[in-house]
Amino acid sequence: MPELPEVEVTRRSFAEAIAGARILAVRLGKPLRWPLGCPAESLVGLNVVGVRRRGKYLLIDLDRGLLLVHLGMSGSLRFSGSQPEPGKHDHWDLQTSAGTLRLHDPRRFGAVVYAQGEEAPVAKKLLDGLGMEPLGPSFSPLAFHQGVKASRLPVKQLLLAGKLVVGVGNIYASEALYLAGIRPTVRASSLGPVRIQRLYQAIGQVLGKAIELGGSSLKDFSSADGSSGHFQNAVQVYGRAGLPCYVCSTPVKMIRQGQRSSFYCPSCQR
DNA sequence: ATGTAAACCTGTGCGC
DNA sequence: TGCGCACAGGTTTACA
Numbered sequence: 001m002p003e004l005p006e007v008e009v010t011r012r013s014f015a016e017a018i019a020g021a022r023i024l025a026v027r028l029g030k031p032l033r034w035p036l037g038c039p040a041e042s043l044v045g046l047n048v049v050g051v052r053r054r055g056k057y058l059l060i061d062l063d064r065g066l067l068l069v070h071l072g073m074s075g076s077l078r079f080s081g082s083q084p085e086p087g088k089h090d091h092w093d094l095q096t097s098a099g100t101l102r103l104h105d106p107r108r109f110g111a112v113v114y115a116q117g118e119e120a121p122v123a124k125k126l127l128d129g130l131g132m133e134p135l136g137p138s139f140s141p142l143a144f145h146q147g148v149k150a151s152r153l154p155v156k157q158l159l160l161a162g163k164l165v166v167g168v169g170n171i172y173a174s175e176a177l178y179l180a181g182i183r184p185t186v187r188a189s190s191l192g193p194v195r196i197q198r199l200y201q202a203i204g205q206v207l208g209k210a211i212e213l214g215g216s217s218l219k220d221f222s223s224a225d226g227s228s229g230h231f232q233n234a235v236q237v238y239g240r241a242g243l244p245c246y247v248c249s250t251p252v253k254m255i256r257q258g259q260r261s262s263f264y265c266p267s268c269q270r
Numbered sequence: 271a272t273g274t275a276a277a278c279c280t281g282t283g284c285g286c
Numbered sequence: 287t288g289c290g291c292a293c294a295g296g297t298t299t300a301c302a
Contacts, residue, residue: 003295033278033297056296073296074280089280107279109296152272162297169295218295238295259275261293277299284292 002071004134004167005210005231006223007056010071014079014101014224015051021098022047023062029091032103033072033111037122043067043114048096055130055166060094065116067094068126072109078102079224101224131164134203139165144200148188155191155199156184156262168203171216171238174263176202178237183269184262185255209234237263 002010026040049061058077060067069077083100086093092103092112103110115123131147132139147164148155158164159173168176177184179202182195191199210216215229218239223229236246240263241254250267 006295030279070296072278073294105279106281107294107296109278160296171295216295258273260296272302274302275300278297280294282292282294284290286289 002056002075002215003169003172003210004053004056004207005172006215006229007058007071007167008053008135008211009215009229010077010223011051011053011058012223013227014077017079018048018060018096018098018101019050020048021096023094023096025093025095027086027093027095029086029089030108032091032105032108033070034113036112036114038114043094054127054133055162056169057126059118065114065120066118066123068111068113068115068123069103070111070126071103072105072107072111074107075103075105075110077224078104078226080226129163131162131166134165134167134207139200139204141197141200145193145196148191148196148199151188153188154185154257155182155188157258158188159203160258160260165203167207170260170262171218171235172203172206172210174238175236176206178264178269179206181269184257184264186270237265239263 023043023046026043028040047063049063052059056070058069060069079099079101081099089106090102090104091108094101113122151158156173156177159168180198182199210231213229213231213234214227216231217228218232237252240252242251245252245265245268248267250265252263253266255262
């Protein structure tokens, strides 16, 4: 489900409401990708300072330590004043004085991890090595250019790897490459400066638009306030195998790259 | 170091 | 209606 836009939309939908709240209780469901890393009861009494995002991670800052939340493939958060009986796939509740934050994650590829600080080993292991924030000031054209030229990977896989730039997942990688007119299979290092510049701009453009539209709700994604996104209606190639390209009517192609599907227009993308 | 595949887990949609 | 298979928004780990 969640790439950068969905995570950011989720963050915005509850960050202000939860800031300043006191943790009253923590409920754990079935195990997630990683263990919480501390006794659940030890969080009780701590206060939420704010919520940040790094790549696809949400960082919930507490007055002592922080929680790193990843939504994996099928996770979504809900922040609500009422706390109905947890469903089969609700695997984590953070009950606070301002409401309950609940993680719903059928596949349980997601995780909630407590770290004493960003320099703690658990946090470093997850956050170190992440690439530039595509919507932040560190996302410079020069650094992006250098990173692309240095990689022998097919450009789609370079984007997905998250070591050059974070937050671009399978949907937005295909979409950005379509916007830039670049085939997903092209070796990154073979791209020239003009095409790299186009890709640089396409990434920011696609992610920015997706956030504006509230993310993509392909299956059942909704943000923490329950609203769903609309980017799925603005998608150009993702999931459109065999359907005509909106620009040239050539059927969109689907291929496999590193066990993930890629979609592109064989005519518009070279 | 690099590149590929398998692993984690559950649900859904499709062909037969 | 049931069965088996392919596939799904992510990331780490294991192995060539």
